[in-house]
Amino acid sequence: MxxxxxxxxxxxxxxxxxxxxxECKDFVLxxxxxxxxxxxxxxxxxxxxxxCPQPGKTSNTGVTYVRWGNTTCPTGVELVYKGQVGGNEHQNKGGGVNYLCLPNDPENGQHQPYSNDQVYGGEYQLNSSMKPSGWSVSNDNKEVPCAVCFKKRKSVILMIPGRKTCYKGWNSEYNGYLMSDHVNHHKRDYACVDIDAEPLDNKNGSEKGALFYPLRTNCGGLRCSPYTNEADGLCVVCTK
Known part of the structure; x- marks a missing residue:
């Protein structure tokens, strides 16, 4: 073309x-x-x-997404900020259920005497019998990092559960594993955690808070095939 x-x-x-x-001066088409x-x-x-630039449009239009488990964005994608994952304590009955990507340079509010703590750090919960394929147990009880990314000239973002590749016509931002809190804890959002997940730092201690457990499939209402029973839950984040 x-x-x-x-x-x-x-x-x-x-x-x-x-x-x-x-050469003809009076030439007429x-x-x-x-x-x-x-x-x-x-x-x-x-x-x-x-x-060409269109009226009402700028080159700064695009979409944002959180890359859970990583502090960088894919090549060609702008990093808005990096930080650590936060959220409600896993035993709290009320309050927020979503994970938060908290920036590393917060503008903190004033100290308050009332009791309604809901912003805790997030930790990986991994052991030898509960971890995604290929991951190390060395990340167990370590805090989870995150990055907020801005992809220019895209208008839609989609997290597809159960796949590691995007459908035709969609661009893959990153892929990984579905994670959430434990089945015996209070409900939490599903998060697509990067396949190359890393710890926030080298500190290791069970601080609890907002927890990340790997998930697996369960056949019955979930049809197998096409799914497989008790398998890692995969995911991919796509833009278009």
């Missing part, structure tokens, strides 16, 4: 150059000549419309 446009541009430029430098030029100008204008 680009080669075709280049050739068309060359033809149009050649026609205009010949006309403007024609025929109706067919003018029609050809107008047609090529219109084609070039419409075919390159997407490359």
């Amino acid at each position: 680009n080669m075709f446009l280049s050739c068309l541009t060359f033809v149009l430029a050649t026609v205009i150059l010949v006309v403007e430098n024609h 025929s109706a067919s000549d003018q029609s050809l030029i107008d047609m090529m100008k219109h084609y070039l204008h419409t075919s390159r419309r997407d490359d």
Whole structure:
């Protein structure tokens, strides 16, 4: 397509150059000549419309997403900020259920005497019998990092559970494992944690808080096939 446009541009430029430098000063374009030029100008204008700034649109439009378990964004994606995962304590009955990506440079509020603590750190809960395939138990009880990423010129973001690749026409941002709190704890959102998940730092201690447990499938209402019983829950984050 680009080669075709280049050739068309060359033809149009050649026609205009010949006309403007024609030795006959009173040269007049025929109706067919003018029609050809107008047609090529219109084609070039419409075919390159997407490359030109449109009224009300800027090059800064796009989508944001959280990359759980990592402090960087994929190549070509802007890092808004990096931080650590927070959320409600896993035993609290009320309050928020979603994980939060807390920035590393917070603007802290004033100290308050009332009791309604709901923002705790997030930890991996991994042991030899409960960890995604390929992961190390060395991350057990370590805090979870995160990164907020901005992908320009995209309008939709989608996390697809049960897959590690995006469907045709969608761009993969990252893939990983579905994680959430334990089945015996209070409900928590599902998060797609990066396949190459890393710890926030080297500190290791069971601080509890918002916990990340790996999930597995259970057949019955979930049809097997196409799914497999007691398998890792995969996920992928896609943009378009």
